[in-house]
Amino acid sequence: MDELFTKNPITKSEAIEDQGISLKVIGIGGAGTNMVDRIKLDNLADLHLAVVNTDRKTLAVSPVQERLMIGRKLTRGLSAGGETEIGRMAAEESRDELARMVTGVDLVFLLVGLGGGTGSGAAPVLAQVAREKGAMVITFATLPFHGEGSRRQEQAKDALCALRDVCHAVITLPNDVLIREIGENDTLMEALSKADGWISKGVSSIWSMLFAQGLINVDFGALKNAFHITGGKTLYGLGYGEGYNAVENALKSLDQCPLLHLPENYASQKADVLILNVTGGTDLGMSQVNRILDAVSEKFSSKENTILSAAQDASMTRVIYITVIGVSDLNGNGPARIRKHTPAAVPVIHTEQAEKELRKARKPQRVDQEEFAFPSDRDNRGLFEDTEPNVYDGEDLDIPTFLRRSLKITS
Amino acid sequence: MSQKKIIGAVEIGTSKVVVLVGEILGRNSLNIIGMAQTTSMGVKKGEVTNLKSASDSTHTAIVAAEKSAGVSIDSIYLSCSGRHLDGFSTTGKVAVSSSDNVINRADLQRVGEMARTKALPLQRVYIHHILGGYKVDGQPTKNPLGMAGEQLEVQYWNVNADQRKISDQLHIINGFGIKVDDMIISSIASGCVAASEEERDKGVLVIDIGCGTTDFAVYKDGIILRTGVIGVGGDHITNDLAIGLRINYKNAESIKHRFGKAIVDSSDKNDTVLLFGDLTIGDAPISRSSIYKITHARVEELFNIIHNKLGSLISTQNLPGGIIITGGSARLPHLCEAARQAFNVNARVAQNPAWVTNPELKAPEYSTVIGLLQYAMTAQRPDSGGRKKKNTGWFGKMAGIFAGN
Incomplete structure (x- = not known):
């Protein structure tokens, strides 16, 4: 379905291209590289693709044009071996090359699988370099399976905290949740491509907001404005509907999107700024878009804070895709929440006065973020709100089991 | 010689307060001559959270039970539960x-x-x-x-238990001018009713899933090997349903009673049920599989926790008597099947003993309070010297508590 956004090159607006907005998808680490490789097959024509890795072998087989091997001296083309620290040092070593890679890019999509070495260690560095070069950074990060062991989980958590500190938006995709969407008889390739679908849908919907000719477009400035905060929590959900009741079906499917039912989102699905992208067939009309806007903004945000974009795709009829990306501001009205994990140290910044100032300016913000960014599980205790926590084996048993296990419930 | 003694049994549960009045004649004869029950207030997860409302509902129940029996109770056997045990x-x-x-x-x-x-x-x-x-x-x-x-x-x-929580419960009864003869933990009380003597000899696990807590006891060779409490009960299923289906607590409770099921089967995957069932305003379809999934997750987790706590005690060799499930939540359909899946041991729902003639008291949620009476009867036997000694020990301890206050 992802090529839907791109199939029709005629709809591409020349005027916008003249502004010279440059988008780049960068996959970092083993998992990230693979994701970019597979997205390339999805034929997203106007995106520049790049991959970064410490592992020579993986890079060699990648079909992507722009390939960068980092940490040449450190690992000699071998992988980081699952060590976050080595991944980070490799990125530090190749900082200049990374900077060259992101120079002149306005919007960087960073794809990374957290939990390993290169991805977890180098991604925060790359994100920071990209920011310094003035790019907007949106990261899609997969989180390791629960069964992969606590070490990988810890590494992923630390890396996620570091990423949230430097990126404009971090969209997390827990593998545990993605795998649930997969049928019993799917092959590994099918399973992987379904997981990648989540990412390519996100990338392509932002792409189509900016480039595709549609009913309502969003310019880059507005997008950048929406994502002006770092470290907040990012909501991400997709809905798809077809038939005569396409709007209702799409809304229902959005409601059931497993990524909106992660435990950390459960307490509040409200976002301070919401980006809503509606793509439909030639029969998509304003009334349908309005209905979706009403329903979605009521659920996630208020209308004033919703950035709406709508596009038509001439190749389909009676089909609607909805993408929502929500960002929570620091000044949100949500209750004060306690951050659970201490963030990993933000990668060390070298010299340059400007960077130091940038950091300083961000510091007071971050204090507030810690109050807000991680909703506590206590919000899900319902009836047992005012009783003592019922802790067994590190879990509060008063919180519904299905939430703690991220089971998908359709109502 | 036939000596008549009136005994009260009180269970201050999470959902209800039940008071039974028993008449003990001689050594082996016990009649239930009065009973009353009120909706419990101020109790959550088996522990008193609001002393005033818990007292009020208990007193109402005691007065009603005395009235129905036509006698006054002067001493009480009290059950106790809660995570603090x-x-x-x-x-x-x-x-x-x-x-x-x-x-x-x-x-x-x-x-x-x-x-x-x-x-x-x-x-x-x-x-x-x-x-x-x-x-x-x-x-x-x-x-x-x-x-x-x-x-x-x-x-x-x-x-052992948290002294403050125990003295809270004792205050409730003492505040009414009645003395507490003994306090028995719920798992033991329901265990001696739910499992027959023969089963307790062979080896059996009794699980009492109440409203706020789950109490369990393992018997082998007629003696209690292990007891335990988990602060999870039927209330948790209701709460899970309320949060998961985004409905209010009252409706969740009704959904649980009407459609709850402890296992998930794929046959009714796309089936839906109605929230109220009468097509009034606000009635909405709810998918059956969601209800089952939420319920199953909770029940499965509960059984797994018990399994973890008991470890190797759970095996077909150790428990030839199997698993007996009692308590209000034992009414949840297919609970035994879920238990069999979790423990790999045969399971059944408890039946109260034949001497309980009142049809109302046959329900599994009354096994604790009936167990209290049965326990009281054995304690009253003149030949149970050891038991008497223990009672004085109990009073000694409680005197200590109040002196401490």
């Missing part, structure tokens, strides 16, 4: 004192004291010392008195 095992070991190596009463007393006198942390009190059997020179035996041997060993399972 804890247990540990102790052993005592002595050399047999007499020269001919025959074990006498003094030896038993010495070894018992040794095992029972372990000091507790501050604010904790013992509720029960459950005798887990003797060993004479390493050979297990039930009654070593008069046996010959050099070394006598005894094992106890010691149940």
